[in-house]
Amino acid sequence: MTEGRSRRPGPRIEEVARVAGVSKSTVSRVINGEKYVSERSRLAVHRAIAMLGYSPNHAARTLAGSRANAIALVISELGSRVLADPFFAGVLRGVHAELAGRHVQLLMMMNQPLDGEDQVAYLTGGHVDGALVVSLHGEDPLPRTLHETGLPIVVGGRPLAGGAVPFVDSDNFNGALQAVRLLVSLGRTKIATIAGPHDMAVGMDRLSGWRCGLAEHGMSVALVVHSDFTPESGALAMEELLRRAPDLDAVFVAADIMALGALRVLQARGYRIPDDVAVVGFDDSVLASTAVPPLTTVRQDVEQFGRTLTWRLLSELSGDEKLPQSILLPTSLVRRTSA
Amino acid sequence: MTEGRSRRPGPRIEEVARVAGVSKSTVSRVINGEKYVSERSRLAVHRAIAMLGYSPNHAARTLAGSRANAIALVISELGSRVLADPFFAGVLRGVHAELAGRHVQLLMMMNQPLDGEDQVAYLTGGHVDGALVVSLHGEDPLPRTLHETGLPIVVGGRPLAGGAVPFVDSDNFNGALQAVRLLVSLGRTKIATIAGPHDMAVGMDRLSGWRCGLAEHGMSVALVVHSDFTPESGALAMEELLRRAPDLDAVFVAADIMALGALRVLQARGYRIPDDVAVVGFDDSVLASTAVPPLTTVRQDVEQFGRTLTWRLLSELSGDEKLPQSILLPTSLVRRTSA
DNA sequence: GCCGCATCTGGGAGCGCTCCCAGAACCCGC
DNA sequence: GCGGGTTCTGGGAGCGCTCCCAGATGCGGC
Structure with missing residues (x-):
């Protein structure tokens, strides 16, 4: 009578308990790393698990427990642009690496225009324990909305409308600063920039770094054109800069893709x-090394980005206090030919 | 006594039943779209669901039912290279679009060298109903292994070691054929190719198309150099071709990134x-339009790719018979300046 | 009239865990 | 000696659904 339904394969926790000579409860304690388990029992359980090839049922744990054992990766703002970015690929790799070995599922969600509300409802509905939000537009309200519901989240890239939302970001400011210092050290005196749009923190921080670098040497910060992270707009911006200052001798471009x-x-x-104009990009994407001439650029470790993002969230979930609210990752200059 | 544990928010199916004036069973039937429900009950249930903002608990459905209500997106072979590919970004977008509105979770999994066995165990352990496998190397054994366990899978890109594994792929053969026909129609007579590696179907299919196109016109198919989908190896291959035939007047390159x-x-x-040498690439990636000169290339609709991949899997899961085993998606030529 | 079949419904067992509770065993200090 | 704690253990009540079963009802043909 107990063999009623079509069952999933593999042993149950009960069998592990029998083989280990302990109770279900004790097996559960061992699996969840709780204290108050004798070394003897712990060993017996581990042996039994290995012997039977036991792996706990995710749905049952989630249903019975108070955790969902899953986190969401939310790709905000239509997904298309984030994804097309090789940056994202590296981040994802890092996220996955950090997740390895833990019993946590990674759920993909994209923020389609239709389901903004549905998405918040789903995320706060107990289906996930927390979320990684990769948002391009700094003013996207989603991170803040989610954070206010109390759902633990970490945002990839500093949100502009963030409030106190924890985030992980590359140190865009210092990267840009280093770029400008290089150009100055090369004797350049008329240094322009092609900046990102106003509504993205990544663009604004790089712009601030450029400004600061010039200010250090009392140079003019007038040669700014904003652009939107596409090669086409980068080209237009360059034309505009040349119109305003045909004699410029260096450009700091806030993204490799625009530098192209x-x-x-x-x-x-x-x-x-x-020789005439030195060019420095940002990102050290694959585009930089294949450009003609190969692009001097500011490197960010995207995989580390993903790892840190995930680490920060998991730490919070496991109750770690005194975590840094937000984290900046170092950036470094890569010299190639263009500067 | 019934309010024991820390509960997730939101109403239960039981409440929906009470409000609708029917039983749990009937609500369940409505949610799962089963037949044998009167129109009256169906309407009442829908109304109650809307009123209460009910959303079924994923873990409970999975635990109780015979489905996991989730599919995996398996990124095979280290992930790094697949992900860095903008191709993948588009596919993912398509996958997500096709999933919208269904109650199916998308789980990300990467095939790290360590956990090859774990991964198969996890996938076949009832955690997912099926898998989308994006595999770069055609000889990756994973698709076949998974398929043999009986887990419904669909592979993105024709697997070489596939056996009878269902796949979705772009029509690489015809894309290459069209490219060659263009070159011939332009009067080119010495047409070389930079092909992909031997162990990737995508490379081999494009090579076959090139061969076939030349054979149609009785031209020589001697000018082949294999390469590995990086700009550097593309450059080396080009040098080799020029050494062998300094007077070639066209090159079909099996990927935009090599064409660079x-x-x-x-x-x-x-x-x-x-003028001297016409160049045609493949993929119509962002690289193609930003190249100097802009690259004539073969376009594949990557988002459609992702949609089709997902559609094929979901159809199989919902018991659809007479599905095409595998599906080829059309490719088309995009004329720019390089040919 | 009655038997069969298709349509619709509710009851309730059970999916595989977690976590609460009660209790056993042991140590400590007075 | 006894009360108090800490450490360890097993039992069992759920978590929120699905799905089997049994039953009620309606409609057709003989």
Whole structure:
């Protein structure tokens, strides 16, 4: 009478208990790493688990327990642009690496225009224990909304409308600062920038770094054109800069992908790189090394980014107090040919 | 006594039943779209669900039912290379679009060298109903292994060691064929190719298309160099081709990213593009439009790819018979400047 | 009239865990 | 000696669903 339904394969916790000569409760304690288990029992249980090839049923743990044993990876703002970014690929790799070995599922969610509300409902409905939010637009309200519901979240990239939402980000400010210092050390005196849009923290922080670097040397911070992280807009921005200052001798471009467009315009106008104009990009994406000439750029460790993001969330979930609210990851200059 | 544990928020199925004036069973039937429910009950239940904002508990459904209500997205072979590929980003977008509205979770899994066995165990352990496998190397044994366990899977990209594993792929053969026909129609007579590696179906299929296109016109298929989908190896391959045939007048490159390297070599040697040498790439990635000169290439609809992949799996899961075993998606030529 | 079949419904067992509770065993200090 | 704690253990009541079963009802044909 007990063999009624079509069962999933594999042993149950009860069998482990029998083989180990203890109760279900004790097996459960061992699995969840609780204290108050004798060394003897712990060993017996581990042996039994290995012998039977036991693996706990996720649904049952979630249903019975107070955790969902899953976290969400929320890709905000239509997903398309985030995903097209090789940056994201590296982050995802890091996230996964950090998750390895833990019994935590990674759920993918994209923020489609339709289901904004549904998504918040789903996330706060107990289906996940926390969320990693990768948001491009700094003013996306989602991170804040989620955080206010009390759901533990960590945002990848500093949110502009963040309030006190924990985030992990690359040190964009210092990366840009280093780039400018390099250009100055090379003797450049008329240093422009192609910045990102106003509504993205990543763009604004790089712009601040550029400003600060110039200010250090009393140089003008007038040569700014905002652009939107596409090669085409990078090209347009470069044209605008050249119109305003045909004699500029360096450009700090806030993303490699825009630098590609800028490079094309400079070359078309007959500027030699780096002789006439030095160019520094940002990201050290694959585009940088394949560009002609290969691009000097600011490197960020995207895999580390993903690992840190995940680590921060999991630590919070496991009750770790005194965690840093937010974390900045170092960036470093990569010298190639363009500067 | 009934309010014992810390509960997740929201109403239970029992409350929906009470409000709708029917039994739990009937509510369950409505939710799962079973037949044998009167129109009257169905309406009442829908109304109650809307009123209460009810959403079924995933863990409970999974535990009680015979389905896991989740599918896995398995990124095979170290993940790094697949992910860095913008191709993958589009696929993922498609996958997600197709999943929208269904109560199916998307679990991310990466195939790390360590946990090959664990992964198979996890996937076949009833945690998911099926899997989408995105595999780069055609000879990866994972798709076949999984398929043999009986787990419904669909592979993105034709597997070489596939056996009868269902897959979805772009029509690489015809894409290459079209590319060659274009080159022929442009009067080119010495058409080389930079092919992908031997162990990837995507490379081999494009190579076959190139061969076939040349054979149609009785042209030589001798000018082949294999490469590995990086710009650097594309450059090396181009150098090799020029050594063997300095007078070639066209190259079909099996990926835009390799074409970038080839372009660089050709330009460095003083060949004019497309005047001296016409170049056609494959993928229509972002690289193609930003290349100098903009690359004529073969386009594949990556989002459609993801949608189709998912559709095929879900159809199988819902018991659809007479599904096509595998599906090829059309590719089309995009004319730009390089040919 | 009656038997069969299709349609619809509710009751309730059970999915495989976690976590509460009660209790056993042991140590400590007075 | 006894009360108090800490350490360890097993029993068992759920978690919120699905799905089997039994039963009620309606409708057709003989």
